Amino acid sequence: MPTHLVQITDGSSRRIALVEEPHLRCLTGVSSVYELAQNCIDASESMSDKAHSLATGETLSYDDIYSGRSPWRLLPPIDVPGEPSRLLVAGTGLTHLGSARQRQAMHLADKKSEQEEEAALTDSMRMFRWGVEGGRPAEGAVGIAPEWFYKGDGSVLRAPFEPLEIPSHAEDGGEEAELAGVYLIAEDGTPFRIGIAQGNEFSDHKFEKRNYLNLAGSKLRACSLGPELVVGASFGDISGEVRIERDRETLWCKSIASGEHNMCHSLANLEHHHFKFAGHRQPGSVHVHFYGADALSFGEGIVLKEGDLAEVRFEGFGRALKNPIREEVKSSQAVRVRSLA
Template sequence: MRLIQYIDNGGQRQVGLVNVQNGEQIERLEGAGTTYTLAQKAIAAGSPLKTHIDSYTRVTEPDSLSDLLAQRRVLVPLDHPDPAHCYITGTGLTHTGSASTRDKMHSADHDTEQLTDSMKMFRMGLEGGKPTPGTAGVQPEWFYKGDGSILVAPEHTFPIPSFSLDASEEPELVGCYLNAADGTPFRVGFALGNELSDHITERQNYLFLAHSKLRVCSFGPELLVGELPNDIRGTSRIIRNGETVWEKPFLSGEANMSHTIANLEHHHFKYKLFRRGGDVNLHYFGTATLSFADMRTAEGDTFEIQADAFGKPLSNSWQVVAEPDYFGVEQL
């Protein structure tokens, strides 16, 4: 089951079920309004989300999913009415094969006998990232990306600040969560995401990784409700002036990861900060495929990330937005 959030012909936010039997047909969940409200009601009813969705009247929209995407009316599939109550975070070095590019970025002399911190972290995951269910394994690399104000809808343009040195895609899975009133985290679903980063800034010194992550991001367009496939195979590409200039397959799902999803979730939600009642958490699970290993992107490029399990591709272009050369603080 896959959901989208979108703007209808009357300018109102809606939640739609993608009818995969009928291709791109969208069935509006009458009265749902937002995925946030839909999930809140399912939690309050003590009902699985799929079961709760079945209680809604469905109305077929005149526009297909392709129509809605072309008209830029599709929103990210889960957000919070107050962006400050939406945490966006992530974990790195979680996929088999993900250490190679990072190791090269962080190694000054590429001495294969001297392990970088990135390679050490990756090996820790291989050795202890898949513990017995119900127990905690080794903690992963973790980073803060921003709040809901940095979310960019599918098909919309990424604003890249002029102080950035790079803008490169990171094709990842995103876990989408809503906390119940008592703070219990509930997983609403999974989506494809582009955890865009500034890899040149990161390459200068790995301690700049935190700076490199403070950029916009996107996820969707569709939200997968239910279990995550064990083996996910997709494609990440860069399109420039209508032509594909870079393309590579990417792998995800636990069959291709050094951590279980449950272990990554535990090491995020063990912090009470992220269990505040009513908050949304969007968590990027990492990747092993980056165009940065092969090329630099250019302003105007379009990033396209696709995997069959998630329906339509996630597509965003980027452009530079001017920022002041210096930010001063006023004395109060």
């Protein structure tokens, strides 16, 4: 069975805990997933086995923590304590069989004929087709590279129930319900996948819609992960649901699907094309890699605003990830750079 872990803090101390619904059992001897994973790599131990062997500490109510009734609160399920710059957040798009339809519609008006549509294919649809044709190579072979984007370092990660900010310079903020892999690089440069977590990747779809080349800038913002890191999760056919609430009522809801069964790229191919870069194999660094989304509320005309609540839930990945939306005050004031000349 997969092992579910959470990170919690009471403001002055932090712990890692094993999820045993409806309770959490705190681990002794380690205070972060990062520390636990490093110890397991160094000792060539199973992370699941080690977590269970250390789960001899205090038992806490998961319900109380999740609902905010406890002095303990949830943290993102991975971080590098005190060194957020050692964590890289990135992702791949156009990986899911349902993702290209919305991207194509975003960048291309309806055409009258199949021939016209073929002639006017967007770069997004071309890249998606390449993935369908070459994204699942034979074991040990290298397939076609997916779309790749950078989101930021560990400072962009938000905990469950923390707000996702629409920046003052942004045109929009939209949820992207995804699963994300969490990786730690060993001293010899080997990437280890330590688990998978639910995520809300969050992007500026209005800015991207203006021109595909705006994709890079549309991704540079906060995102969320959790509540649970699932160690040893299957990545075959995973069903889920994404929901937007406004004024405590459901504004939009949709079933979603992830896992290799629903993707045009294999997990091994996504991982190869991320970690083939030597800069992504620096010892001791952590990588959070979003695997792509299946459905977006923006694609159905929803515009998120202050106070909305985004909820992401995948079967087998623990309790739902919930984040309110916060809009920063719009500003057109330029950032001024000072000279040291």
